[in-house]
Amino acid sequence: MFWADSIVDDFLAAYEEEAGKRKLILRDEKTLSGRPHVGSLRSFVMHAVLSDVLHSRGVDNVFYYEINDTDAFDSVPSYVDSSWSEHLGKRLKDVPSPDGKAENYAIYFANEYTEVLKDAKFNVEFYVSSERYEAGEYDKYIALALDNKDKIREIYKEVSGSQKDESWYPCQVICDGCGKIATTRVTGWDGEKVQYSCDAKLKYTQGCSHSGEKSPFGGNATMPWKVEWAAKFCVVKVDLEGAGKDHYAAGGSRHVSNRICEEVFDHKHPFDVRHEFILMEGSKMSSSSGVGATAVDLYQLLPRYLFRFMMIQKDVMKTINFSPDGDTIPVLFDQYDEACNDYFNGGEDVIEHKNRIFEFTHYYEDDIKKRNRFLPRFSQISFYSQMPHVDMEKRVEEMKGAELNDLDKEELELRVKYSEKWLETCSPEKYIYKLREDLPEECANLDEEQKGFLKLLAEYLEENPAATGHDVQTFIHDKKKELGFQPAVIFRAIYASLLGKDSGPKAGWLIEALDNQFLINRFKEAAK
Ligand SMILES: [Zn+2]
Structure with missing residues (x-):
């Protein structure tokens, strides 16, 4: 079963009374202390997809995403000027924007991030945390928390052991x-005002020694985050809110917040959902010229549908490993192609949950049938785009065995664009092919058997100038049987003579991508 269907089933079983009678509320948030890490996408997409699944079942609901600008600024990221350290300890909302233009620090980073989330076409409504504080929506809960400080202290101690x-x-x-x-x-x-001292010595900043008295209401104060989390459940009237599995560990923060919500604020805590994380791997990722581990960086590597597919296809309780300089991207394209093909052309045996994944990948489309287009293999497109003089459209037409329609052409253009981006930023060495203009020196190591084969191949291409990649594969196969060549040895000879490498793409792709006369000359030269 599709993971989101299974969560929604459980949720609706618990909210039978409410569903259909009123709008159900889902919530998640991100503190904008800098560029959000890829990890924050997992939680966002999980909530967004649950909202879509509810919507697809006719259950009225809304997904609110909070831009948290009231947490304290506790470290200056490497990409922000170090002079920002004078603002450490302030609310993010009170820290100036790094570009001097946005309303404040939190909004500056929120803009970049929410652009991406909007572009990904998930259904979500954003709100800014400080606006609810300033509107007085938290006042009741601040008073309750202050009145019940001993009870809260007790809950902390019982659940997490913290004193x-x-x-x-x-x-x-x-x-x-x-x-x-x-x-x-x-x-x-005293029930109206709090007395305070600005005397804390933190690792990153310290107080100014001022002491005074003021009302904690209307945006003058916040609460420690586990108490605040519980207050958010109440203020936003949340019915479902998930969190990373770490928050659900024994003694974890969610258990503290759920109890405060019910025992101090007298409000039913939201339906719980746990999720796993995204791990970004790869050496190029951390280098200054390479791809970073931010949500925006990751999003820019993938077309919209593939980003959605990646996030949706994996069960939320399983880790997503994303390695931009490994095989992740070509493999994702292949997985998507298979899912798309199954959806449109698969028979009875296609597993239902696979089709659900495809449906929700394209939930934003007005007509999913429009996604039925020819999908040339990404790794093949990226290979062709590296070879000189390739008529890409003609090649793809040959693959399809028919003329390309507008949707096919649009998809081809998109794959060329993303393969170029991938090759430029993070593709692994093994996917980078450069046709050698002159005979590579690696050919000096070819043995007599390999040279003999290249000579035969040159003769074959002379006699069959219109040979396709498939014809050449068949030729190689026949010769292997006839003369007892080892295929691996033969392929190494082809790669060495064209690319100066001992591995490469399918030999047929190479033959198809290159000029016939060029191939004949090169193989003859290498066979000398
Ligand atoms: Zn102070």
Whole structure:
């Protein structure tokens, strides 16, 4: 069963009463302390797909995604000027934008990130955390948290074993002296105002020693994040909210927040969903010229449908390993092609959940039938795009065995674009082929058997100038039987004479991509 169907089944079984009577609410968030890492995409897409699945079943729902701008700025990323360190300890909202143009630091990074999420065509509504604070929506919960500080302390201790001092208050106010929030400590609460001291010494910043008194309401304060998380469940009236499996470990934060939600705020906690992570691997990724591990970087490597397919096809409880400088991208294209082919041409034996994955990959299309187009293999396109003088459209027409229609041409253009991007930024060495203009020196190592074969191949191409890749493969196969050549030895001779390498793409692709006379001359020269 498709993972999202299975989660939605369980969710609807638990929310039988509510479904259909009112709009159900799903929520997730991201703190914009810099460029979001790829990991944040996992949670976002999980919620978005659950929302789509509910929608496809006629269940009214909305997915809210919070741009968290009220957390404290706790480290200056390498790509932000080091002078920003003077703002450490402030809310992200109170830190200036690195480009001096956006409204603030959080919004600057949110813009870049939400562009990508919107471009991926998921159904989502964004909101900014500070706006709800300023509108007073959190006031009730701040008061409840302050009134029930001992109970909250008890929950922390019972669930996670963490000990808070008796003088601890679950609230932090913005200092009137220095504008920081991470450095203040509430010391008293009279039901209207809190007393505080800005005296915390943190690893990354310290307080200004100011002390004073102020109302914690209307955006003047936030809460420690496990308490705040519980308050968010209430403020946004969340019915379903998932989290990474680490939050669900024994003593994990979600267990703390769920209990605070129910026992302090008297509100049913949202339906729980756990998810796994995305791991980015690869050596080129961390280098300054290469691809980074940010969500935006990853998105730019893939066409929209492939990004969605990658995120949707994997069960949320399984890790996605993304290795941009390994085989991930060509393999993903192949997997997508298979899914697409199964969807449109598969018989009864296609597994239902595979079709669900394909449907939700293309859920944004007004008509999924439009996705029925010819899909030339990505690795083959990337190979052709490296060979000189290849008439790509003609080659792909031969693969299809028919003229290309508009959808086919659009897809071809897209694959050429993404293969060029891939070759430029992160493709592994083994996918990079450069046709040698002169006979490669590697040919000096060819033995008599290999030379004999290249001579035969040159003669064959002279006699059969219109030979296709398939014809050549058949020729090689026949000679192998007839003369007892080892195929691997033969292929090495072909790669050595054209690419100066001992491995390469399918020999047929090479023969088809290159000029007949060029091949004849080269094989003869190599056979000398
Ligand atoms: Zn201060």
